[in-house]
Amino acid sequence: MKKKQIGFLLLLGAALMLSGCGDDAEGRIEIDDSAPSQVTHVNAESTAGAVTLTWQIPTSSSFMYTKVVYTDADGKEQYQIFSKERASADGQMSATFKGFIQTDPVTFQLYACSVRGNNAGAVEVTGIPGAPNFSAVLESITVDAAYGGIRVNTPNTFDDAVVVAVEWQSAAGKSGSRKYTVSPKSTDGRFVRLDVDGGFLLEQASVTIHTEDEFGHASAPRQFTVTPKAVKKLDQSLMSIPGYNPSSNDGTIGYSSQESQGEGAINGRAACMLDGNTGTFWHSSWKVATTYPQWFIVDLGKDYQIAQVELTRRIGDSRGQKGQTIYTCASDKAGDASNPDSWGWDSYGSFSFDNTSDAPQASDLSGRLQAARYIKVYFGTEMKGSGNNTMVSEFNVYFVE
Numbered sequence: 001m002k003k004k005q006i007g008f009l010l011l012l013g014a015a016l017m018l019s020g021c022g023d024d025a026e027g028r029i030e031i032d033d034s035a036p037s038q039v040t041h042v043n044a045e046s047t048a049g050a051v052t053l054t055w056q057i058p059t060s061s062s063f064m065y066t067k068v069v070y071t072d073a074d075g076k077e078q079y080q081i082f083s084k085e086r087a088s089a090d091g092q093m094s095a096t097f098k099g100f101i102q103t104d105p106v107t108f109q110l111y112a113c114s115v116r117g118n119n120a121g122a123v124e125v126t127g128i129p130g131a132p133n134f135s136a137v138l139e140s141i142t143v144d145a146a147y148g149g150i151r152v153n154t155p156n157t158f159d160d161a162v163v164v165a166v167e168w169q170s171a172a173g174k175s176g177s178r179k180y181t182v183s184p185k186s187t188d189g190r191f192v193r194l195d196v197d198g199g200f201l202l203e204q205a206s207v208t209i210h211t212e213d214e215f216g217h218a219s220a221p222r223q224f225t226v227t228p229k230a231v232k233k234l235d236q237s238l239m240s241i242p243g244y245n246p247s248s249n250d251g252t253i254g255y256s257s258q259e260s261q262g263e264g265a266i267n268g269r270a271a272c273m274l275d276g277n278t279g280t281f282w283h284s285s286w287k288v289a290t291t292y293p294q295w296f297i298v299d300l301g302k303d304y305q306i307a308q309v310e311l312t313r314r315i316g317d318s319r320g321q322k323g324q325t326i327y328t329c330a331s332d333k334a335g336d337a338s339n340p341d342s343w344g345w346d347s348y349g350s351f352s353f354d355n356t357s358d359a360p361q362a363s364d365l366s367g368r369l370q371a372a373r374y375i376k377v378y379f380g381t382e383m384k385g386s387g388n389n390t391m392v393s394e395f396n397v398y399f400v401e
Helices: 002-020 133-140 270-274
Strands: 040-047 050-056 065-071 077-083 092-098 106-113 119-127 142-146 149-156 162-170 175-182 186-193 205-212 222-226 294-312 323-329 346-352 361-364 371-379 394-400
Touching: 040 119, 050 106, 050 119, 065 092, 077 092, 133 149, 133 162, 133 205, 142 222, 149 162, 162 186, 175 186, 186 294, 186 361, 270 294, 270 394, 294 323
Parallel strands: none
Antiparallel strands: 040 050, 050 092, 065 077, 065 106, 106 119, 142 149, 149 186, 162 175, 162 205, 205 222, 294 361, 294 371, 294 394, 323 346, 323 371
16 A cells, blocks of 8 residues: 555655745745546456456546545455556556455445545445455365375465465374465465474374465365374484585585585584574575575485475575475485486475475475485575575485385
């Protein structure tokens, strides 16, 4: 709403300045502040969770803006202001009012106003919002059991992003929750680990899912009963990073770079991803400037059937990467130990990463379970966040016996 008012406020300020300019000898410039004629040809069109209004602005010389007053989904009176500069060449104007969750009629009052708000009264029109898209998305969701969690399949065929909220609880009362956003026009198959008290559920769980719009309005919930497949979390003490050198920013055979100078005695180094502490983090080099792409390799010590690779961002910092590509390599495909580029890497493709969330985020590899000892995480230029560097606080692996 603030952006829509900027043009109007600038216009208002200019008009008021003009009304006070000029000297007594030349006379003042007068502004016509009389009430303009009302808007005409007002129409309301139903759209998903919204109403689109169109109207004709008056030709009165004193007309400056249209003020639209209505009651939102929370029962609060709202208004928006539309400067006459927004109208088309023939005086047509349109605006969409979003955030409705019911299909009850909504009354809109349109005032054609002068520079100081004088008007000839409101023209009223009633619009009926369509059913919101986030409710339709909920009905299309399916849930499948996965290793250590569930896979939530969310087709979103609409033009708006949808928030998916997942809650789970076992018969023993262990519970947890998670929220994430599904992009517009996407088919999102999201792995959700059923975390509880530092572990995760491997027993039957009741899963409740609802969806939300950008305004925080929620759908009615749906319930599912799922039993996750058995999986184990690999002890980080069994992992290592090839070629690790805590004293240098330079890349090695195990990572593209690290920050060993500017983040203190511990932070910034690649080994911080394997210490079980989200308060420490790996940071690509910035004292010696670097940018994308960045990458690192983790040696698991022996081959495991890998179900998921899990990354946690640098806590509280949203400037990092927006995704990663995962590669794995089995022991028998790792030939020259000094040259990982020559190894037989298997690609699992790219995965999105929400750099605004502190929660651990899993890249699910269980659709193609295979043995691997080495994992390479690659951050291409297309994964760049708002900053020039990659940051990871924790790296974990889940495997199937």
